Amino acid sequence: MFQSKLLVFFTLFAVLILSACGESNTPMTAVAAENKTYKWKLVTTWPPNFPIFQEGVERFAEDVKTLSNGRLNIKVFAGGELVPALQAFDAVSQGTVEMSHGAAYYWAGKIPAGQFFTAVPFGMNAQGMNSWLYAGGGLELWRELYKPHNLVPFPMGNTGVQMGGWFNKKIDAIADLKGLKMRIPGLGGKVFAKAGGNPVLMAGGEIYTALDRGTIDATEWVGPFHDERLGLYRAAKYYYYPGWHEPGPVLELNVNSKAWASLSPDLQKTIEIAAAATNLWMLAQFEAKNLEALVTLKDKYNVQVLAFPDEVIAELRRLSSVVLEEEAAKDPDFKRIYQAYKTFADNNDRWNELSEAAYAKARNR
Numbered sequence: 001m002f003q004s005k006l007l008v009f010f011t012l013f014a015v016l017i018l019s020a021c022g023e024s025n026t027p028m029t030a031v032a033a034e035n036k037t038y039k040w041k042l043v044t045t046w047p048p049n050f051p052i053f054q055e056g057v058e059r060f061a062e063d064v065k066t067l068s069n070g071r072l073n074i075k076v077f078a079g080g081e082l083v084p085a086l087q088a089f090d091a092v093s094q095g096t097v098e099m100s101h102g103a104a105y106y107w108a109g110k111i112p113a114g115q116f117f118t119a120v121p122f123g124m125n126a127q128g129m130n131s132w133l134y135a136g137g138g139l140e141l142w143r144e145l146y147k148p149h150n151l152v153p154f155p156m157g158n159t160g161v162q163m164g165g166w167f168n169k170k171i172d173a174i175a176d177l178k179g180l181k182m183r184i185p186g187l188g189g190k191v192f193a194k195a196g197g198n199p200v201l202m203a204g205g206e207i208y209t210a211l212d213r214g215t216i217d218a219t220e221w222v223g224p225f226h227d228e229r230l231g232l233y234r235a236a237k238y239y240y241y242p243g244w245h246e247p248g249p250v251l252e253l254n255v256n257s258k259a260w261a262s263l264s265p266d267l268q269k270t271i272e273i274a275a276a277a278t279n280l281w282m283l284a285q286f287e288a289k290n291l292e293a294l295v296t297l298k299d300k301y302n303v304q305v306l307a308f309p310d311e312v313i314a315e316l317r318r319l320s321s322v323v324l325e326e327e328a329a330k331d332p333d334f335k336r337i338y339q340a341y342k343t344f345a346d347n348n349d350r351w352n353e354l355s356e357a358a359y360a361k362a363r364n365r
């Protein structure tokens, strides 16, 4: 103890002497930047105390504080606490706050191509998305797309494959989707409409009541863990899989580009590594909590868990390509990123066929 204090004292002493003599290899401006403390704000799109989502962001802020030795303090606000949830993107873009957490497909009205950085129907799962973003050029495309909005995005969380949703009637054929009123957002909703369904947009807090009262016939939400918490098993009989519309949605951390540029390289690295760690933490949480909740839903609440029939999946898959092609024809960025995404996803499928898919089959033999 005494020795370590002595060591700290001598180190400080040496630094002071070296600085005074101008012998230090580190310029004074860099020393000043390294000692500067920052108080940043991060707004999320999630409700307060929302498990895994909001929880993960709060853990991220703690990690950054610890890793930076208290130099970078991030105060986290849930959706609506500082700015309305769906204004998080604008708040960071305009520099009102330094950071936000949400999902790129929330801004589809503004940046349709951003949807490739969350999830697209029949697109890549979490493993595929991580490969594309970290090692296949995806993140570079994402940064380029967000640059005009003064944002530096990072992948920070993934729900894994979601569930297909809750229904009160069996889906035996594509015709069973006709006229069905279902809460299903984004591109998945567009595909659902092409299949004859009636997609409805609705915030998480309203879903249970709407389904229970029959205002909607069906809904998707997240996966067993979050769906159980919402009590959806009390409002619908059948729980369908897989979540073809959201196969591995990526959650995003956005940093205002000017705020980002003001940080020393070590603090930038701290954010990058803490975001990657949170990305892994959230996916692991989803997987572990979903498998536990699935058992509860099946064994305790006797939920009928059913697979969409092959015929229904094949038709939804065909319609998904139609929707993606239509969107690509409307927007050059969408078209460009769709091509890059598709090339990677197609090759990923070919590799997956011999790796993950073949192994899953082998295990079940």
Ligand code: CA
Binding pocket: 162, 220, 221, 222, 246
């Ligand atoms: Ca969902």
